[in-house]
Amino acid sequence: MRAVWKGTIGFGTYAIPVKAYSATEEHNIPLHQVHEPDGGRVRVKWVCEVDGAEVPAAEIAKGYPVPNGDVVLLTAGDFASLLAPTTQSMDVVGFTPADQVDPMYFARSYYLEPEPAGTKPYVLLSEALQQSGRIAIVKVTLRQRETLGALRVRDQVILLETMLWPDEIRRPDFPFLHEDVDLRRGELRNAVSLIEDLTRDFEPGRYTDRYREALEGLIQAKLDGDDVLQPTAAEQAEGVTRLLAALQQGPVEKANEAADKARQARTRAKRASSSAKTS
Numbered sequence: 001m002r003a004v005w006k007g008t009i010g011f012g013t014y015a016i017p018v019k020a021y022s023a024t025e026e027h028n029i030p031l032h033q034v035h036e037p038d039g040g041r042v043r044v045k046w047v048c049e050v051d052g053a054e055v056p057a058a059e060i061a062k063g064y065p066v067p068n069g070d071v072v073l074l075t076a077g078d079f080a081s082l083l084a085p086t087t088q089s090m091d092v093v094g095f096t097p098a099d100q101v102d103p104m105y106f107a108r109s110y111y112l113e114p115e116p117a118g119t120k121p122y123v124l125l126s127e128a129l130q131q132s133g134r135i136a137i138v139k140v141t142l143r144q145r146e147t148l149g150a151l152r153v154r155d156q157v158i159l160l161e162t163m164l165w166p167d168e169i170r171r172p173d174f175p176f177l178h179e180d181v182d183l184r185r186g187e188l189r190n191a192v193s194l195i196e197d198l199t200r201d202f203e204p205g206r207y208t209d210r211y212r213e214a215l216e217g218l219i220q221a222k223l224d225g226d227d228v229l230q231p232t233a234a235e236q237a238e239g240v241t242r243l244l245a246a247l248q249q250g251p252v253e254k255a256n257e258a259a260d261k262a263r264q265a266r267t268r269a270k271r272a273s274s275s276a277k278t279s
Contacts, residue, residue, distance in 0.1 A: 007088040016122050017115035024109055039229030087141040095134040110160040126153050
């Protein structure tokens with residue numbers, strides 16, 4: 001794994017040097033957008049809507065749209081000038097019971113690995129979090145932006161869970177929330193009983209991505225049946241045709257060139273003869 005962040009956890013008088021690694025990965029099957037008739041890859045071009053010109057990456061900046069149609073241009077220098085905390089520290093701002101943090105706040109998970117010099121304080125923090133039943137609330141800067149985070153322990157490894165800010169959590173406002181729904185006691189008792197009957201320990205290995213497995217099977221079946229396109233076949237055939245035409249036209253063009261030269265020579269000779277007679 002490649003570390004996505006290096007820095008220190010500030011915990012009391014301790015400064016624990018750690019590396020952060022992405023703890024999750026998505027196993028999506030890579031699918032390209034292609035031209036259906038020939039299978040050619042469809043590429044996206046960045047085009048300016050003002051002059052219609054294709055824009056090179058070096059000329060792409062960020063801008064804030066104003067309601068009247070104007071744009072506030074923000075350059076790399078503008079972002080660099082923003083007041084931001086150091087990107088090399090993770091400051092613990094407090095501790096809280098784990099059950100008080102709604103999982104909805106969690107965005108992404110990162111494993112934290114201690115540097116050799118920080119192993120003992122790292123293990124100390126890990127054990128203290130487990131025995132206290134608390135998680136640490138931290139602030140950390142990832143990808144040039146400060147974010148809220150939580151430190152929790154999983155299999156003796158400290159995890160950093162980046163969190164959404166409170167104003168990034170949407171509040172539900174569905175019509176049924178404002179209605180009085182009549183629930184009968186027997187109905188509720190039966191629902192609870194059904195839940196208890198189906199309750200079991202969570203075993204992640206029991207669940208598989210059936211859609212991905214079906215898609216992999218479909219792709220393999222098409223490969224086995226040679227149901228594929230060759231995006232470059234038409235281009236290669238066209239190139240061969242052009243090459244053959246050039247080879248065939250080569251001798252003809254040379255013969256025509258020689259004939260033209262001969263005609264020009266005869267014309268010059270006739271002109272010279274006519275001039276001599278006139279003299």
